[in-house]
Amino acid sequence: MNKILLQIDGKEVEASEGMTVLEAAQGAGISIPTLCHHEKLEPFGGCRLCIVEVQVGDWTKRVVSCVYPAEENLVVRTRSEKIDKIRKMILELQLCHAPDSPELIEFAKEYGADKDRFEKEASFCIHCGLCVRYCAEVKKKNAVGFVDRGIRKEISFIPAIASKECWDCKECFPLCPTEALQAAYVLTKSLLSPPPSLESASEE
Ligand code: SF4
Ligand code: FES
Numbered sequence: 001m002n003k004i005l006l007q008i009d010g011k012e013v014e015a016s017e018g019m020t021v022l023e024a025a026q027g028a029g030i031s032i033p034t035l036c037h038h039e040k041l042e043p044f045g046g047c048r049l050c051i052v053e054v055q056v057g058d059w060t061k062r063v064v065s066c067v068y069p070a071e072e073n074l075v076v077r078t079r080s081e082k083i084d085k086i087r088k089m090i091l092e093l094q095l096c097h098a099p100d101s102p103e104l105i106e107f108a109k110e111y112g113a114d115k116d117r118f119e120k121e122a123s124f125c126i127h128c129g130l131c132v133r134y135c136a137e138v139k140k141k142n143a144v145g146f147v148d149r150g151i152r153k154e155i156s157f158i159p160a161i162a163s164k165e166c167w168d169c170k171e172c173f174p175l176c177p178t179e180a181l182q183a184a185y186v187l188t189k190s191l192l193s194p195p196p197s198l199e200s201a202s203e204e
Helices: 021-027 081-095 102-111 130-138 159-165 180-192 196-203
Strands: 003-008 011-016 051-056 059-064 075-077 144-147 154-157
Touching: 003 021, 011 021, 021 051, 051 081, 059 081, 081 102, 130 144, 154 159, 154 180, 159 180
Parallel strands: 003 075
Antiparallel strands: 003 011, 051 059, 051 075, 144 154
């Protein structure tokens, strides 16, 4: 694959054609915050936390680095007053859904995000889609998916598939930045398990 050279935060970075700006930065040890990115998954561009500035000629534009292609001579800035402000706002909006997420709390410290800025709507899921996409793209099982739309959108295990595939897998658990996935799993499992009295009766 052809090599290209670009500049990220003033550093000359070598990348391969086809890489995203995020991949080029990570390859050079430059960190960009992400919530919905995973190296095994197709780029998604959902959370927008990885936003950066790129300079094209005399003007600057903001792009989502996990989907934006690295290009020859591209000049990228991963932090600026504006970028930090956008990340702070994204984090404040996410924190109203999942105020106890360790990952969000950590990012909030770095960007000065106030977890109480917006009214709490503790749905816990921040719709990063990592669990859904991992199960579909890596495991090819589709045992977990989104149901409903807009503010009602939430993840749900598909009982018929989950009962066969999930109990011994759980590879999606560590990917979830909140407690939403485990809560949905526990609920599904309890709905699928027979009550203890029936279980013991069937063993007799
Ligand atoms: S349950 Fe967790 S991993 Fe799945 S979409 Fe919601 S926040 Fe992301
Ligand atoms: S990590 Fe790029 S949009 Fe979420």
